[in-house]
Amino acid sequence: MAGLIHPTAIVAPGAQLADDVSVGPYSIIGEHVSIAAGSVVGPHCVIDGHTTIGRKNTFYRHCSIGGIPQDKKYNGEPTRLEIGDGNMVREFVTLNTGTAQDVGVTRLGDDNWIMAYVHVAHDCQIGSHTVIANGVQLAGHIHIGDWAILGGLSAVHQFVRIGAHAMIGGTSSIRQDIPPYLIGAGDPFRPVGVNSEGLGRRGYTPEAIAALKEAYKLLYRRNLKVEEACEQMRNLQDERPEAREAVQVMIDFLTGSSRGIARL
Template sequence: MPGSIHATAIVAPGAKLAAGVTVGPYSIIGENVSIGDDTVVGPHCVIDGHTTIGRGNTFYRFCSIGGMPQDKKYGGEPTRLEIGDGNMVREYVTINTGTAQDVGVTRVRDDNWIMAYVHIAHDCQVASHTVIANNVQLAGHIHIDDYAIIGGSTAVHQFVRIGAHTMVGGTSSIRQDIPPYVIGAGDPFRPVGINSEGLGRRGFDADVVAALKEAYKLIYRRKLTVEQACQEIITLQAQQPAARDALQVYVDFLAASTRGISRP
């Protein structure tokens, strides 16, 4: 479908907008911005920085996208923001570009639902199909994996990793990594079990979910170290071949954790 640019919008000469892009009243698009087809930029948005945006996104009113990182070490380097396809970004969301101290790019991949007043700081890496509820605050360098759900008014410490298919209750404070498939809440975050309901909705077989529950017990009920838990989960993989891939997500996450995992 053909797009449109409102007469009151300001689009810099160097900006690259596909033919199907719509830009609402009083929005500003910067010189180094590229936006793909069928993306809608609502009224009173600012999109600037070295920012690349894919197809079919919606930026609701008053978004601030591609602003410079809120990092005192930032010295004006041409760091970037990359946003994929099909994301919904609601009112007053702020997403900053990366820093030279990390990979230099903040990324938000595909099909994410980002609600009002969310802040995604420099160098965050948000995967696909996540739900980030109102007023969630993500500090710098955070990694969030596919299908994670983060409840409203949650604050996440810098460098934390949140695994795939996790579910974090609202008003939580997250200071350490949350392994995949875990559900919990609190200040500090307290894991309470496996996100069985969410896994079932996404087509996980009951036997696989049962194996993931066993892995959870190895991590949280047996008082093992992370390294010992990894070894036990590898043994469980041999016993539960149908769950091998799902369990490997656990092993890879635990092996890569540098902040330690959230524990009760």
């Protein structure tokens, strides 16, 4: 392992690094950090806090990973950051640990692309296969579903949820929940339809995509309350059994919303 750690890097004695982990020049690894096999820490990175990192992650350069939360209530509790496998984290990204006021852990799943200057605040729960473009700012307690895409320079309010497969255009301002499968943009965010292209690339059938478009119309084009739209979606599930599971994801998200959803 010593041959893969640059002589100018500082690795605390308590850190647990797999034998093939590479640490670049002037990087610092804290004593409560664990990094699994195949991961690369570029130059000038700081990884500290109670941070667990999975396999084959790349921290490109100048990253700050596992820093304390930017929360005035934080009082030194041993909160955590957990990172899965196969993530790319680019320049000047900040990923903070959680807080005792939430679940105490910030999570990043697998195969995510986190581009330059992204900030992921305390207690965020990010799924897998997401793309979070340059300069996106995530406040605390945000939940992002699998395969979501956030365009550059977008800002997301604390406690907001963004559903799976949603696609958000650049420079958007997100103040309320974004249901799964949607595409849209703006300040404030305005949905414009279903992310059909992305769903098709991920194996959704034309029948399932057509059913989700009907679900979108129920939610945004029929002047229905959310509860009424969900009831109509249940009828849609009976009419389109091949899309039952996909529509259920939408229903579950809507019934679990506490901030309300972004509307037209």
